[in-house]
Amino acid sequence: MMVDAVIIGGTDTTRNQLGCTIGLFTEHPDQWKLLAAQPDLAPQAVEESMRYFGAIRATIRFATEDIVYRDTLFPAGTMIMPSTATANRDTDVFDDPATFDITRDPPGQPQLTFGSGIHYCLGAALARAELQEALPIIAQRMPDIAVDGVAEWKPSTAAIFGPSHLPVTFTPASSND
Ligand code: HEM
Numbered sequence: 001m002m003v004d005a006v007i008i009g010g011t012d013t014t015r016n017q018l019g020c021t022i023g024l025f026t027e028h029p030d031q032w033k034l035l036a037a038q039p040d041l042a043p044q045a046v047e048e049s050m051r052y053f054g055a056i057r058a059t060i061r062f063a064t065e066d067i068v069y070r071d072t073l074f075p076a077g078t079m080i081m082p083s084t085a086t087a088n089r090d091t092d093v094f095d096d097p098a099t100f101d102i103t104r105d106p107p108g109q110p111q112l113t114f115g116s117g118i119h120y121c122l123g124a125a126l127a128r129a130e131l132q133e134a135l136p137i138i139a140q141r142m143p144d145i146a147v148d149g150v151a152e153w154k155p156s157t158a159a160i161f162g163p164s165h166l167p168v169t170f171t172p173a174s175s176n177d
Pocket of ligand 1: 005006014017056121122124
């Protein structure tokens with residue numbers, strides 16, 4: 001089960017998050033241009049895109065004992081699915097949470113798409129590194145990326161959400177490497 005968790009968790013998640021993030025940036029070309037011009041914004045771009053449009057939107061816990069939360073009893077053994085996507089728009093934590101802004105100030109507020117607590121994502125550092133590497137390069141090489149056709153998305157109930165089909169058009173820019 002652990003090997004399975006690492007293989008599935010290590011591949012399907014990050015590629016779907018990249019798909020979600022690219023889809024999101026096509027709706028915010030000003031932010032895409034900003035990232036291309038300032039690649040040092042990559043860590044903030046990753047956190048903000050995962051906050052705003054995460055590939056995983058909930059996690060699962062079981063109540064190990066009776067829990068009363070806001071006058072509601074969750075008896076021991078109840079399966080609970082806290083919505084991390086909703087928490088990522090919590091106005092007590094994020095100013096103007098409905099706005100996608102990779103320069104969000106102050107940076108580093110905790111987005112919950114990697115979960116929390118004892119089961120916090122084992123691969124968070126790897127996924128962050130991969131996404132932080134990919135996004136500025138794609139922003140620089142595909143500066144005018146745009147959806148070209150109809151994007152199709154997995155069902156919102158999918159455990160790992162993302163585009164099943166994301167046709168794009170772009171003018172390739174040369175590498176400065
Ligand atoms: C953007 C990419 C990723 C996202 C959004 C993501 C998200 C998550 C979430 C929400 C959890 C459950 C956390 C909780 O219940 O509190 C989790 C657990 C886990 N993730 Fe990831 N993950 C990503 C990438 C990866 C990668 C790259 C690996 C491995 C190389 C990985 C391996 C795991 C494993 C093994 C667990 C189970 C940890 C445990 O139960 O103790 N994940 N991940």
